[in-house]
Amino acid sequence: MIHPTPRLRFAPSPTGSLHIGGARTAMYNWAAARALGGAFLLRIEDTDQARSTEASLQGILDGLRWLGIDWDEGPGRDGGHGPYFQMQRLDLYRAAAERLLASGHAYPCYCTTDRLEALREQQKAAKSSWIGYDGHCRTLAAEQRAEHERRGLRANLRFRMPEAQVVRVHDLIRGEVEVNTRELDDWVMLRPDGVPLYNFACVVDDIGMRITHVVRGEEHFLNGIKQRLLFEALGAECPVYAHIPLILNQQGAKLSKRDPGVMGVLEYRDQGYPPEAVFNYIALLGWGFSGDRDVFTREEMVAAFRIEAVGKAGAKFDPAKLHWMCGEYIRRWPPAECLDRARPWLGTVPAAAFTTHRAWLENSVACFQERIQLLAELAPKLGWLFADPAPDEAARRNLAKDPASRQWLAAWAEALAASDLPPSWPQDRAGVDERVRLPWRKDAPEPACAFATPARIEADCRAFVERLGVKFGSFVHPVRAALTGTDKGPGLFDVVFLLGKDACVRRLRAAAAGV
């Protein structure tokens, strides 16, 4: 037969947030669809009415969009195979159920929940090797059914599984696997109220939506067997299956939203994880780009992705590598982009600075790009730019280390007061930062600037320190402490350049005076 256009789907139930596992499943389906030149659709499996919520739905859609996983068909994008919400497809399930009832593939079951529960208890208590529905209503005669109906009992519809039949499936991940239907029971397809259960709705929709490949978590492997039989019963061709291994927590069990350190996709967004880093990291959970590369773009992933290349073993989620990945991306951004991206987390930065001191802000951010892994880490590191900082413990130590340092600070304050340092925030820095891009690297060409550049500040400083007759290092530490209130941060001459004359002089004098 002619190969149909590949069509893959991600089919979440809106009963919670999009977590790492779901995101990866969506991503692999998406990447496979793109790689195969097919379509990626989103179907919402909202048949669990008790747990489905609108908020969850929105969260899942937002999470997917944030990661850059877009869908060709689904909510908000009609592709002619909708509706894409299962609760809007009830008549389709009803019709399929009628057919299966007529063909004998399905039968009504009048067993009560109580009886079913008792049955399970009994099977467990007896340490039965087999647990499941006993087929009580499987062979009900027509008159018995009529009798039950007369008494007002409402039936579930069950699928009649073939007895002891070996079903052979080819799974893209697992290869050939045989399962005996003996292991499976007659499962419920449809509730009395017409709401379908997972396996049934899934198959009816996969047929209706022309799905060709199903990529999902391995917890669905046995469902795949049930579904294959249903496809056959409905006279439809079964899609190709790929059951991918689970993502594991630190203990090696299925990753749960309740595991410590594990968050929903949107929480990563809110904490300033770059989406492409999260995407990149998640892709690596069970799949490798190549033997020697871990960092790649979405496009590169699509070009390289093959479902069969996904591993068989579960992967543990490692927050440390995710953080590294985030830093890796942040460092690569141009400062302007970093500033824009970090804007939502820069609430403590005076709003005016974004318009009047844009370039200065970019320079400031640039000085920290190699020092952060999450965008949320930026704001706390920028405080000293706007207000004279109170020295932290390390800074106090550096200030107190050498009693003579107060004289140096005072002396350098006066030297700087007489120098051509750029103006301090919020004074107008008139094109200074446009001309001098930070962080300054010693091999970079010296830019033309009306004010002292980091390179000149350093040269002057070294000469000054030499005249003073002290070790450069001993001089620099208290200065940094006085200027930034801490012992870490960008190169000191970037700091002085960014801070400008007034602020530097003021802080050095204050520190010299022991304030």
Added chain:
RNA sequence: GUCCCGGUCGUCUAGUCCGGCCCAGGACCCCAGAUUUUCAUUCUGGUAACACGGGUUCGAAUCCCGUCCGGGAUACCA
């Protein structure tokens, strides 16, 4: 219990299909060193793995069997 799947450095993995190029490569983490005014970045180096036992073979991480360990499934959830 039963069925299914898995098991290469602490972690993610390459290599496994078509045995030799692997006394096992890359990345994260960790450690040491270099650069440096701190931190960070960068660079260099290091520690560290084929779960175990048999078998097949001239030769096995790669093939076969068993054991152990781990995970998943066994719903009127998805």
